[in-house]
Amino acid sequence: xxIITKVREMQSxxxxxxxxxxxxxxxxxxxxxHEGHVxxxxxxxxxxxxxxxxxxxxxxxxxxxxDFTKYPRDFGRDSEIAAGAGVDYLxxxxxxxxxxxxxxxxxxIGDIASKFEGVKRPGHFDGVATIVAKLFNATLPHIxxxxxxxxxxxxxxxxxxxxxxxxxKIVISPTVRQTDGLAMSSRNIYLSTIExxxxxxxxxxxxxATNAILNGEKRRKFINGIMHATLRTIPGLQIDYATSSDAYxxxxxxxxxxxxxxxxxxxxxxxxxxxxxxxxxTLPSSLSAKPEKFVEDxx
Amino acid sequence: xxIITKVREMQSxxxxxxxxxxxxxxxxxxxxxHEGHVxxxxxxxxxxxxxxxxxxxxxxxxxxxxDFTKYPRDFGRDSEIAAGAGVDYLxxxxxxxxxxxxxxxxxxIGDIASKFEGVKRPGHFDGVATIVAKLFNATLPHIxxxxxxxxxxxxxxxxxxxxxxxxxKIVISPTVRQTDGLAMSSRNIYLSTIExxxxxxxxxxxxxATNAILNGEKRRKFINGIMHATLRTIPGLQIDYATSSDAYxxxxxxxxxxxxxxxxxxxxxxxxxxxxxxxxxTLPSSLSAKPEKFVEDxx
Numbered sequence: 001x002x003i004i005t006k007v008r009e010m011q012s013x014x015x016x017x018x019x020x021x022x023x024x025x026x027x028x029x030x031x032x033x034h035e036g037h038v039x040x041x042x043x044x045x046x047x048x049x050x051x052x053x054x055x056x057x058x059x060x061x062x063x064x065x066x067d068f069t070k071y072p073r074d075f076g077r078d079s080e081i082a083a084g085a086g087v088d089y090l091x092x093x094x095x096x097x098x099x100x101x102x103x104x105x106x107x108x109i110g111d112i113a114s115k116f117e118g119v120k121r122p123g124h125f126d127g128v129a130t131i132v133a134k135l136f137n138a139t140l141p142h143i144x145x146x147x148x149x150x151x152x153x154x155x156x157x158x159x160x161x162x163x164x165x166x167x168x169k170i171v172i173s174p175t176v177r178q179t180d181g182l183a184m185s186s187r188n189i190y191l192s193t194i195e196x197x198x199x200x201x202x203x204x205x206x207x208x209a210t211n212a213i214l215n216g217e218k219r220r221k222f223i224n225g226i227m228h229a230t231l232r233t234i235p236g237l238q239i240d241y242a243t244s245s246d247a248y249x250x251x252x253x254x255x256x257x258x259x260x261x262x263x264x265x266x267x268x269x270x271x272x273x274x275x276x277x278x279x280x281x282t283l284p285s286s287l288s289a290k291p292e293k294f295v296e297d298x299x
Numbered sequence: 300x301x302i303i304t305k306v307r308e309m310q311s312x313x314x315x316x317x318x319x320x321x322x323x324x325x326x327x328x329x330x331x332x333h334e335g336h337v338x339x340x341x342x343x344x345x346x347x348x349x350x351x352x353x354x355x356x357x358x359x360x361x362x363x364x365x366d367f368t369k370y371p372r373d374f375g376r377d378s379e380i381a382a383g384a385g386v387d388y389l390x391x392x393x394x395x396x397x398x399x400x401x402x403x404x405x406x407x408i409g410d411i412a413s414k415f416e417g418v419k420r421p422g423h424f425d426g427v428a429t430i431v432a433k434l435f436n437a438t439l440p441h442i443x444x445x446x447x448x449x450x451x452x453x454x455x456x457x458x459x460x461x462x463x464x465x466x467x468k469i470v471i472s473p474t475v476r477q478t479d480g481l482a483m484s485s486r487n488i489y490l491s492t493i494e495x496x497x498x499x500x501x502x503x504x505x506x507x508a509t510n511a512i513l514n515g516e517k518r519r520k521f522i523n524g525i526m527h528a529t530l531r532t533i534p535g536l537q538i539d540y541a542t543s544s545d546a547y548x549x550x551x552x553x554x555x556x557x558x559x560x561x562x563x564x565x566x567x568x569x570x571x572x573x574x575x576x577x578x579x580x581t582l583p584s585s586l587s588a589k590p591e592k593f594v595e596d597x598x
Contacts, residue, residue: 007464011466015466018317018318019317019318021318098464100461101458101461101462104408104409104462105406105407105408105409105428105458105459105462105463106406106407107404107405107406107407108404108405108407109403109404110403110404111403129404130463133463134462134463134464137463137464137466138464140466159400159403159404160404162399162400163400163403163404163433164404164429164432165306165310165397165433165436165437166436167307167310167314167436167439
């Protein structure tokens with residue numbers, strides 16, 4: 001695995017690879033790799049010839065009150081993990097390589113970026129869309145792989161690609177979970193032992209709501225209420241949002257309709273650590289069977 | 300010359316050309332070609348192997364009160380002119396091909412986009428930056444050629460390329476003028492005979508200010524005053540702006556400093572027709588010689 005720090009060198013390598021007909025797959029990350037990242041890298045390897053993992057903690061997607069400086073970093077460990085996962089190029093530029101003129105221009109994504117995380121983290125998705133556009137131009141991939149865990153981000157990225165005509169296929173990879181269902185996240189290290197043992201409540205809340213929907217529940221507020229009630233069994237847990245909406249456009253109807261694809265979205269603080277998770281579920285068209293089902297991820 | 304209307308087909312052609320090692324040069328236009336466009340196309344031909352001219356009247360760069368629907372169009376004539384100028388591909392998509400989801404995401408360019416034209420045409424440069432980014436992704440050029448006549452636009456495009464790491468070389472081509480100095484423009488057709496004969500005042504104003512600077516004039520307001528006074532000799536001419544600034548960052552100091560590169564910028568209405576023009580000039584470091592010089596363009 002080669003470590004690349006300069007945009008021009010990365011572009012030059014990618015152009016050569018493209019000229020040779022090799023399929024380039026990008027996995028954009030902010031580092032501090034866990035099993036979720038490794039899964040994305042291996043998925044990438046299965047999709048093309050050359051895997052580029054970018055490692056860049058992007059300052060513009062953190063709000064002023066957020067954890068940019070204390071975001072966990074461990075480059076030595078990350079490069080070992082990436083190499084072990086079959087990554088060909090680890091692209092890890094310094095901030096002044098990605099923002100040589102400072103932060104000047106930016107991409108604004110419309111409505112889907114303004115709900116949920118967009119309310120709680122103003123400017124976050126503009127920062128995400130802007131850096132991902134830059135990473136696309138720096139690495140020139142045919143395919144880019146993102147994790148479903150940041151569900152709203154995946155919709156923002158798909159919108160970015162459609163709206164700016166990037167000829168890049170976006171692949172969404174299912175969330176990787178601990179045994180008890182907690183989604184893998186670089187922020188999990190902040191959890192105390194007791195917080196960690198309580199954190200499985202998020203997965204439980206998603207499953208409760210999922211099963212209600214699979215049993216025919218279509219009233220959005222009722223579905224949301226299930227998640228809230230489940231989360232509130234943990235003292236000190238603070239809910240940012242626990243909500244359901246159309247999985248494609250984030251519409252929030254009074255009642256979902258049979259066959260509608262629904263996303264369940266949770267963001268909450270356990271102690272001082274903010275965690276997010278989500279699940280996808282389709283409201284059944286008929287209820288001949290009443291399946292019990294765990295959280296569904298993108299196939 | 301082939302006419303391409305679909306983004307996917309254009310991308311596919313460009314990717315094949317790139318794989319063959321051919322240098323692709325893009326000339327983005329809004330059509331209604333005149334000698335200025337032909338000069339850009341020929342310049343493009345001299346810079347690479349394959350010339351793509353895009354012809355797209357971009358709705359998002361017109362303000363609601365502007366002339367989008369009445370912007371002149373003549374596809375038959377345009378395609379003949381382009382073919383005659385050596386263009387290989389005329390890329391002329393319909394609006395729903397460039398904005399398949401409607402207008403959703405956009406690029407915001409910072410400070411340099413907010414002055415001068417940015418004041419008079421709010422949102423104009425966001426529309427320009429957004430469509431040019433899309434055209435870059437649709438045509439995948441190595442080089443793109445723009446006319447100096449839209450000077451502020453050239454700075455916006457350079458900023459777009461730098462900030463989003465597009466690996467594209469931007470070439471600025473000098474303004475093509477009529478015998479009396481009037482800059483070529485698709486909008487010149489709107490001028491009545493008397494307006495047309497008065498319109499050379501813009502070039503005269505640029506030359507008066509240029510010569511003052513070459514003779515050592517460094518007071519910005521005085522330089523601007525020269526342009527205003529010259530323009531005002533034409534009854535009914537309405538000045539939008541006639542101003543001078545640093546040519547690279549649009550700073551507007553009280554006094555320019557020796558060696559500083561200055562841009563003179565004029566926008567005015569002659570009758571109902573809005574015309575713009577500009578000139579570049581360097582404040583001399585010493586005044587051993589006092590040259591008389593016509594409007595200078597980018598070399």
